[in-house]
Amino acid sequence: MLVVEHDRDLIGLADHVVDLGPGTGAAGGRVVYEGPVAGLAAGDTLTGRTLRRVRGLKERLREPSGRLTVAGANAHNLKDVTVHLPLGVLTAVTGVAGSGKSTLVRKEPVEQHPETILIDQSPIAAAPRSTPATYLGAMDPLRRMFAEAHGVPAGLFSFNSAGACPVCRGRGEIRTDLAFMDPVTRVCDDHRPAPGRRGHAAGAARPAGGRGQHGDRGRARPGRGQALRLGDRPGGGGGAARGRGGVRGDTGGAVRSLHLYGEISR
Template identity: 50%
Template structure:
């Protein structure tokens, strides 16, 4: 019995060490976020007696506070020290810093990437001319003059999940960052008390939705094809008249196998292009509709900027997508294949063209390269400067430093959290330093 109890204690200790101490043991695996699932997987392998195994983790720091990243790094090193190989796809400098060997791909995204730009040590990367090397030590300074709120959004008695009758006033007309360690109650506060109000809605998408349909980009594209060929715009929608009759415009045939997982296969009729062959015969500047929807945003920007393909309406929307760091996404890529951060930035790009109210972004820096964070902050500033109120749930120190107002939840996770431990400007948080967020933000800005 004693060995069993010892093993259970070690397993539960690992959950706490990696920042998952707030999870209940009966929680369904399907409700875990990507980062939570990866960390749970990491814990399982820590207790394994296997060695000489290769582990691959894709952005395990997603959803982690700087305090939790430090603990996760320790677990990655423990996996390595057991005689295993650990491969990590990551953008966070804190995790890049512990690597024994770094491979930097680029030089850009999408079709402009795919090349190994650097291989070597952290010091070598820091002195390289790559985009990652140049931005590795970037630090955002504290905002000198925070904006003045135009009003407040009052929350009273919030008690969703671990929240303890939280009363807080969220300032409007500014960039407000909600932060705190993983599991402290940030998402519970926003989704339980704010998300149901007018003007706040999360991005949703199905297998048939893509960046072109979600942003409204498909409308000017369809009209341009129709005008160039003298036919109806409906022909150039895979959800309408032009859809392949075999797969109904999905490009994929889904076969249900009862209790087994659904099997996907490329449609033999349209070869995954989603449109009827007759529709693909109509060109615009030498490209058919399937070829245009297969373009990355950056390529489509050039296509619609000049010559026969020139389309100012489409170009404006594509410009906003590029501004939020989504220049590598294909116009027809299903929304179900986008990560959470990509969906948040897609939502942000769309809202840049709307009349604004209150907008919530949940970790928009997820999956974002160091070089693109500053660009994202500039875009959020533009959103706020046009009268919107932006509430961001975020752990990235650059976003915290750039905020007009910070609400820090904690002090810990789960039953140890659920309280507002700080409200004020980033400068006040750094000066206070009593919270974990304050400590890490002060270290980030070298205060």
């Protein structure tokens, strides 16, 4: 059995060790030790020095700012447990498997104190189209702001709606399935200001507060007639317009520009 491992306890169980180094990246790529674990621990490699390191206990402890009382907990394996959980410090709940740790930490505090915020290791129920901004709901007010600034539907600034790239459908990449082989995926570089951005150029060309959706000050791909920036005057009737950046193009009367003061953080 061959195992690639970093955990010192599992390394200690090995019958034979091959240690690579001496550093990472370009500084690695060489075998610096091969043999039993005892020889590795006595050696002068980075792994050997780490195995000899003794972990100490924390010396300075913080004072709690208060406490959260969980009283009379009886769920699952708990038997009338009352604890005072200190606030403002890191508290570890230990014990053997099945002793009631998870119930005491994840179930009882939330039920007895509804204002408690539980952060666990549950996977995020997100679709492949999700981003941190969409999951947190930050994109909704931004879309409304851009839409109100230009008098267009908010969906124009969503890569899951009308603002999606017509080629990749807002995914940012084009995936080609090859039956029994691994699919081929490439970054979509059509109809957007930059490769991999998932929105249509029509939305990217409408900045607000001096910035576009991607923090690029609303620049669209040159030559598509939509590269206006903050302070530009809207063209009319298919005429040409010149922005502060000196970009020329046929606006077709469709690109609107508006002075908005302030800045949208990236």
